Amino acid sequence: MSRPALPLFPGWFVVAGAFAVTFVGFGGAYTFSAFFEPLRQTFGATRGSVSLVFSIAGFLYFSLGVISGPLADRFGTRRVAAAGMILLGVGLALAGLARSLIEVYLAYGLGVGIGVGLAYVPALGAVQRWFDRRRGLASGLAVSGIGVGTLALPPLAALLVEQVGWRATYLLLGAACGLIGLGAALLLRNDPAGLGYAPDGLPALASAPPPGGLTVSEAVRTRRFAGLYLACLICAFGVFTPFVHLVPYAMDHGVPAARAALLLGAIGVGSTAGRFLLGGLADRLGRETTLLAMVGGVAASLAAWALLDGFWPLMLFAAAFGVFYGGWVALLPALVMDAFGGRSVGGIIGLLYTSVALGTLVGPPAAGWMFDATGGYRPAILAAAATSLVGLIVLAATFRRRN
Structure with missing residues (x-):
């Protein structure tokens, strides 16, 4: 049974739920930089081994989309995402109780990694199905x-x-992120057909066909998927380096710890601007062209980072990098929907994100180990910029082919 279009399309509630899920999921995960030095000092660890905590979580939350996407298609986005948000809160809280770095790997790495992995791709996949004409904007708002x-x-x-110590902070974050994330997950719905709507709030026809497009097995055999996968893999080797190493880099250059933590906030400001503004702009200018510009911007900003020190120059880098990174993340799900349709969009996005998972697993620890070996971050930062440039070349070649 179809329903008339409403002034406030229910799809925007799905966008709001996805926004809140990504807020607590990735916001909670990216607090790791604030714990970097306390963990290193508490457990007497090297920078490479501490970086591996974040990379285990990143590997899991990007790779598990290949499982959570199909699970959401079968059991419902709301249930799968809710389970993920509960695990996120438990993982953060248990990290505060860890007695060794191995226990941090297990608590934070597994709890945060599996928790975000169960929620992220299902939430984004649901948003893609609720919109067509304004998909870029909706996807950008969600992420x-x-x-x-x-x-x-x-x-x-x-x-x-600084006020209560790293252990109590993890306990507080776990409780807050778990509760907020669970509430957000309850706003998610798989697709508009269940409420009698078509995408963008149009009334659905009683005999409307199911979403068209390729299955996961059909998509992975295309050259376009292979190109997207390779480009994302190469880019991911470097793109997550600032999330782990920007704060310790700034502290090495004389920036106090409290101010250094603000640099990640600057990435957040830029990233938010990129996601809000570039998603809608890409709908008009072309999503492929805009994504190429974003990846090129990531490479250029990382190269500039290698030459900077001092709080304000690093703030400018962080904000610029955030814009380009945010635009990249915002556009990928919409491009997947453009290329392969909505039939298995959750599963295809999840499989594509395994490339990001592998890059995240390798990149930040490699940067830490390069620092341990050389005594400085410049070689690692330049390597991150170089991988982003190679990823841009692969992506441009992929878009040149139309199949």
Whole structure:
């Protein structure tokens, strides 16, 4: 049974739920930089081994989309995302109780990694099905939660670490993120057909066909998927380096810890702007062209980072990098829907994000180990810029082919 279009399309509630899920999920995950030095000092660890905590979580929350997407298609986005948000809160809280770095790997790495992995791709996949004409805008608004979370939660965590210690801070974050995330997950719905709507709030026809497009097995056999996968893999080697190493880099260059934590907030500001503004702009200018510009901007900003020190130059870098990173993340789900249709969009996005998972697993620890070996961050930062440039070349070649 169809329903008339309403002034406030229910799809925007789905966008709001996805925004809040990404806010607490990635905002909670990116607080890791505030805990970097306390963990290193508490457990007497190297920078490479501490970086591996974040990378385990990142590997899991990007790779698990290949499982959580199909699970959401079968059991419902709301149930799968709710389970993920509960695990996120439990993982953060247990990290505060860890007695060794191995226990931090297990609590934070597994709890945060699996928790965000169960929620992220299902939430984004649901948003894609609710919109067509305004898909870029809706996707950008949904993932802007990552930027706002990066703006708000890492500086808050740094302040709490100074006031109550890192263990109590993890307990507080776990409780807050778990409760807020669970409430947000309840706003999610798989697709508009269940409420009698078509995408964008149009009344659905009683005999409307199911969403068209490729299955996961059909999509992975296309050259376009292979190109997207390779480009994302290469870019991910470097793009997550600032989320782990920008704060310790700034502290090495004389920036106090409390101010250094604000640099991640600047990434959040830029990322939020990129997600809010560039998603809608890409709908008009072309999503492929805009994504190429974003990846090129990531490479250029990382190269500039290698030459900078001092708080304000690093703030400018962080904000610029955030814009380009935010635009990149905002556009990927919409491009997947453009290329392969909505039939298995959750599963295809999830499989594509395994490339980002592998890059995240390798990149930040490699940067830490390069620092341990050379005594400085410049080689690692230049390597991050170089991988982003190679990823841009692969992506441009992929878009040149139309199949």
